[in-house]
Amino acid sequence: MTVIASKGAGPFIAPAAILSLLVALVPVIFIFYNSTAGGTSTEAFTSILESNLFLRAMRTTVEVSLLASLLSVVLGYVVALHLARQSARRRAALMVLVLLPFWTSILVKSYAFTIILGREGIINSFLSWALGAEVVLPLIFNRVGVMVGMTNYLTPLVVFPVLASLLAIDPALYRAAEIMGAKPARIFLTVTLPLSAPGVLAGALSAAVMSLGFFIVPALMGGKQDIMLANLVDFYTREVLDWNVASAVGVILFALVAIFAVPAMLLRGKQQGAR
Amino acid sequence: MTVTEPNMIELQGVSKEFGNFLALRPTDLNVRKGEFLTLLGPSGSGKSTLLNMISGAFAASSGRIMLNGTDITNAPPRKRGIGMVFQNYALMPHMTAFENVAYPLKVRGVSKADIREKVTDALKRVGLAGFEHRKPKQLSGGQQQRVGIARCIVYSPSIIMMDEPLGALDKNLREQMQDEIKTLHREIGTTFIYVTHDQEEALNMSDRICLMNNGSIVQLGTPDDLYFRPVNKFAAQFIGESNLFSGKFEADGRLKLSSGDGLALPANAGIAVGQSCQVMLRPERVKAVVAGDAPVSASTQSASGRVANVSFIGSMTSLAVELTDGTLIKLKLTSLPLQSRYKVGDAIELRWDAEDLVVLREEA
Amino acid sequence: MTAHIRDGRKVAYRWIGTVLAIGVYIFLLAPSVIVIPVSFGSQYELSFPPRQYSLDLYRIFFSSDSWMQPLFLSLRVALMTTFISTVIAVPAAYAIVRFSFIGKKLLMALIMSPLVIPSVVFALGVYLYFSYLRLTGTTTGLVIAHTMFVLPYALVIISAGIQKLDPNLEFGAMLMGAGRFRMMMTVVLPQLYPSIGAGALFAFLISFDEVVISWFLAGPTTTTLSVKMFSAIQWEISPVIAAVSTILTAISLVVCLVNVMLQKKTDTPA
Numbered sequence: 001m002t003v004i005a006s007k008g009a010g011p012f013i014a015p016a017a018i019l020s021l022l023v024a025l026v027p028v029i030f031i032f033y034n035s036t037a038g039g040t041s042t043e044a045f046t047s048i049l050e051s052n053l054f055l056r057a058m059r060t061t062v063e064v065s066l067l068a069s070l071l072s073v074v075l076g077y078v079v080a081l082h083l084a085r086q087s088a089r090r091r092a093a094l095m096v097l098v099l100l101p102f103w104t105s106i107l108v109k110s111y112a113f114t115i116i117l118g119r120e121g122i123i124n125s126f127l128s129w130a131l132g133a134e135v136v137l138p139l140i141f142n143r144v145g146v147m148v149g150m151t152n153y154l155t156p157l158v159v160f161p162v163l164a165s166l167l168a169i170d171p172a173l174y175r176a177a178e179i180m181g182a183k184p185a186r187i188f189l190t191v192t193l194p195l196s197a198p199g200v201l202a203g204a205l206s207a208a209v210m211s212l213g214f215f216i217v218p219a220l221m222g223g224k225q226d227i228m229l230a231n232l233v234d235f236y237t238r239e240v241l242d243w244n245v246a247s248a249v250g251v252i253l254f255a256l257v258a259i260f261a262v263p264a265m266l267l268r269g270k271q272q273g274a275r
Numbered sequence: 276m277t278v279t280e281p282n283m284i285e286l287q288g289v290s291k292e293f294g295n296f297l298a299l300r301p302t303d304l305n306v307r308k309g310e311f312l313t314l315l316g317p318s319g320s321g322k323s324t325l326l327n328m329i330s331g332a333f334a335a336s337s338g339r340i341m342l343n344g345t346d347i348t349n350a351p352p353r354k355r356g357i358g359m360v361f362q363n364y365a366l367m368p369h370m371t372a373f374e375n376v377a378y379p380l381k382v383r384g385v386s387k388a389d390i391r392e393k394v395t396d397a398l399k400r401v402g403l404a405g406f407e408h409r410k411p412k413q414l415s416g417g418q419q420q421r422v423g424i425a426r427c428i429v430y431s432p433s434i435i436m437m438d439e440p441l442g443a444l445d446k447n448l449r450e451q452m453q454d455e456i457k458t459l460h461r462e463i464g465t466t467f468i469y470v471t472h473d474q475e476e477a478l479n480m481s482d483r484i485c486l487m488n489n490g491s492i493v494q495l496g497t498p499d500d501l502y503f504r505p506v507n508k509f510a511a512q513f514i515g516e517s518n519l520f521s522g523k524f525e526a527d528g529r530l531k532l533s534s535g536d537g538l539a540l541p542a543n544a545g546i547a548v549g550q551s552c553q554v555m556l557r558p559e560r561v562k563a564v565v566a567g568d569a570p571v572s573a574s575t576q577s578a579s580g581r582v583a584n585v586s587f588i589g590s591m592t593s594l595a596v597e598l599t600d601g602t603l604i605k606l607k608l609t610s611l612p613l614q615s616r617y618k619v620g621d622a623i624e625l626r627w628d629a630e631d632l633v634v635l636r637e638e639a
Numbered sequence: 640m641t642a643h644i645r646d647g648r649k650v651a652y653r654w655i656g657t658v659l660a661i662g663v664y665i666f667l668l669a670p671s672v673i674v675i676p677v678s679f680g681s682q683y684e685l686s687f688p689p690r691q692y693s694l695d696l697y698r699i700f701f702s703s704d705s706w707m708q709p710l711f712l713s714l715r716v717a718l719m720t721t722f723i724s725t726v727i728a729v730p731a732a733y734a735i736v737r738f739s740f741i742g743k744k745l746l747m748a749l750i751m752s753p754l755v756i757p758s759v760v761f762a763l764g765v766y767l768y769f770s771y772l773r774l775t776g777t778t779t780g781l782v783i784a785h786t787m788f789v790l791p792y793a794l795v796i797i798s799a800g801i802q803k804l805d806p807n808l809e810f811g812a813m814l815m816g817a818g819r820f821r822m823m824m825t826v827v828l829p830q831l832y833p834s835i836g837a838g839a840l841f842a843f844l845i846s847f848d849e850v851v852i853s854w855f856l857a858g859p860t861t862t863t864l865s866v867k868m869f870s871a872i873q874w875e876i877s878p879v880i881a882a883v884s885t886i887l888t889a890i891s892l893v894v895c896l897v898n899v900m901l902q903k904k905t906d907t908p909a
Contacts, residue, residue: 008738009734012733013730013738013740013746015726015730015731016728016730016731016750016794017731019727019786019787020749020790023783023784023787024749026764026768027764027767028756029764030764030768031764075663078659078660078663079663079664081656082659082660083660095902096896099899100671100888100892101668101670102895103892103894103895103898104671104887104888105848105865105884105887105891107848107865108671108674108884108887108888108891109670111876111880111881111884112669112670112673112674113670114872114876115673115677115687116669116670152666152667155666155667156667170363170365172363175352175359175361175365176359176361176365177378178351178352179353179358180358180382180426181382181383182353183353183648185652186382188652190367190378191367194369213758213760216850216851216869220872220873230759233759233763234759237763237766246763247763250759250764253759253760257755261755333643349644350644351644351649353646
């Protein structure tokens with residue numbers, strides 16, 4: 001980092017600082033304040049910890065997030081590996097196939113998946129036609145739908161860091177391993193995989209951070225059983241109109257995300273420091 | 276040099292094209308068993324291309340490559356059983372020195388006990404005993420390259436190739452490691468193929484040097500051959516310093532220079548009268564005449580002139596002398612202190628032996 | 640490339656890898672692409688592929704107030720958000736890249752926090768806060784919240800652009816007597832247009848597509864297009880949504896191409 005001066009940053013940074021203090025910090029304070037009814041009571045927390053609805057949503061959130069993150073790491077790795085092996089020009093062209101989904105609205109995707117996975121959707125119609133019998137696989141408005149939607153959303157997020165770490169591997173290492181007699185599978189396991197591990201970890205953590213707070217996908221592609229914490233926040237805010245409980249759920253979600261976000265940030269700092 | 280030594284590597288008409296670019300013209304080259312052969316040349320000369328085809332990094336466009344009597348032209352690198360040391364070390368950054376050296380043995384399914392013994396031995400041989408648990412990042416450049424060498428000798432490959440292995444090191448370390456590699460070659464007796472663009476490195480280390488330029492071999496021979504008997508202008512200029520003269524060969528056995536008097540050529544020059552040619556004279560073979568020097572022998576030639584430039588570069592001082600006929604000639608003298616050194620404008624008389632003139636071939 | 644030696648084992652692995660990758664590409668792209676043919680189908684049924692093609696769905700979309708009002712609101716909010724966030728992000732990015740100051744890391748963490756905090760949590764916080772300020776259900780509220788939400792994205796892209804500039808040019812301008820403001824306007828900004836443009840484009844799309852915060856803040860007169868779409872998908876799977884989706888995908892494609900061009904530029908060092 002090139003530092004011209006250490007004084008005089010004030011006017012440059014002030015608008016961003018004021019905005020983030022007022023619109024990022026204060027709202028978080030509001031949530032913490034409301035969750036304890038102004039610091040006077042833990043009732044909101046005790047009531048949700050006794051509620052089956054909350055406990056089930058909590059379990060669903062953790063299960064779905066971990067599984068979706070795992071799936072998207074696998075799919076993202078496949079794509080990143082393919083991209084890493086292309087020439088720079090072809091890679092730039094193929095990146096469109098990852099960037100278009102990345103930039104596509106989650107609403108468009110959710111809607112499209114209802115067309116693809118629905119009772120009379122593309123997959124069921126195709127299977128019915130192919131098998132010559134009525135097939136109605138339950139692919140959406142259940143856990144399967146949530147997993148499909150979340151994995152689809154998260155995979156591009158994993159591709160970027162994994163690709164970066166794959167491209168950072170010195171190609172001479174592959175040549176050296178080959179000359180020393182290693183077969184492709186061994187080279188993958190002893191060179192490619194361990195050296196791309198930082199990218200995988202970064203991808204997995206950011207996928208986990210994203211998925212824990214998912215709201216749209218469970219709402220549009222899940223069933224009643226698949227309500228996640230984010231949906232519960234919405235439910236308590238708009239349906240029950242209990243802001244204290246909604247805030248308490250928000251605080252717990254916030255803490256849950258921090259478990260993954262803090263190592264993700266430390267990892268990023270470490271990688272930047274190493275460069 | 277004994278002719279009975281079998282060839283370790285035989286290249287038969289091997290060439291390489293990248294698109295329309297001919298990186299290596301069809302080339303024949305035999306590498307003898309146990310020899311230290313250096314591929315020397317400027318960048319883009321085709322030396323690395325040649326090395327990469329022997330290692331299997333890419334396929335030859337034509338020709339055959341034989342390794343120890345087996346055709347390996349289309350064999351993937353892992354089946355060739357070759358060892359390679361890289362310029363930038365190519366050590367696995369996530370493995371310790373021990374694990375790096377153990378890698379080729381693990382690949383070969385060697386037992387754990389044997390691995391421990393062989394790796395320890397190889398690291399000791401390159402002077403890195405006690406560094407087993409360091410990661411490459413915790414080692415200096417020289418140490419990393421020693422790991423690279425240990426990783427190579429540990430599995431006794433049939434040949435060891437080194438691609439500018441000392442290119443990333445500073446001068447003193449480079450010279451020290453040159454000697455280490457030479458000693459290693461003497462001790463293990465494996466065939467070495469060494470790539471460099473540094474002529475001193477090549478002269479110092481090699482049994483034979485293969486000088487390359489523009490995708491083909493210019494000259495193949497011992498360091499002496501290349502230094503004292505360069506075949507053409509490129510060879511003469513790439514290795515060492517040289518005075519070049521061109522002119523026409525005349526009936527009296529002299530070369531009529533385009534400017535000036537003319538030089539007598541050695542008796543064995545074998546050039547037809549009337550043919551134009553180029554000759555080379557190494558600057559250190561030119562002597563400055565001092566009063567009381569031995570009388571001139573039959574083959575000695577002399578010329579006088581004025582010192583045009585003096586460069587004091589340590590042990591040697593090089594002079595540029597403008598002869599009375601206008602020809603410029605360089606010579607190298609053992610350095611003397613300033614007061615007794617030649618100065619610009621000093622009159623000087625030069626002498627050299629006609630036998631030191633080397634007739635150069637026209638370049639292809 | 641034919642230059643490599645054919646290694647049967649390697650070829651087999653490559654082949655498997657490519658087939659798997661193509662499978663994932665299809666999975667990733669399918670939802671973005673599938674809406675396009677559907678959007679040209681009939682208004683009475685939702686089928687793929689459509690039995691007959693028409694522009695009915697687009698006609699309905701563009702002629703119904705219940706879609707047009709949210710569309711214009713979203714455009715207004717996204718444009719204002721883009722403008723304000725860019726104006727804030729450019730000097731902030733400059734300060735972050737070129738200055739060191741006390742509390743920089745803490746401030747950075749705060750500015751970047753919308754990237755990490757679940758948007759539902761952020762939305763709830765803003766909702767509670769804006770209820771207190773009586774800003775819920777107003778366009779102003781939406782713009783303020785969106786500006787904070789897109790700021791980290793704009794900041795990251797513009798900072799990357801500044802990092803590539805040669806600080807000696809700025810230093811030189813100031814040696815020649817230019818004040819900081821003049822130097823900024825004459826030296827930094829002209830070199831920074833591509834990054835600012837990209838940052839603004841990303842900010843626009845992120846605001847335009849944003850659902851969760853808008854969902855919490857929306858009032859009867861401030862329903863954004865995404866909120867309208869969200870409830871429409873939830874309650875009635877109307878074919879008109881396919882037309883909206885296609886329009887959104889088209890915008891995404893533009894942003895995606897800009898993104899690719901931006902990556903190409905950074906791939907090849909000057």
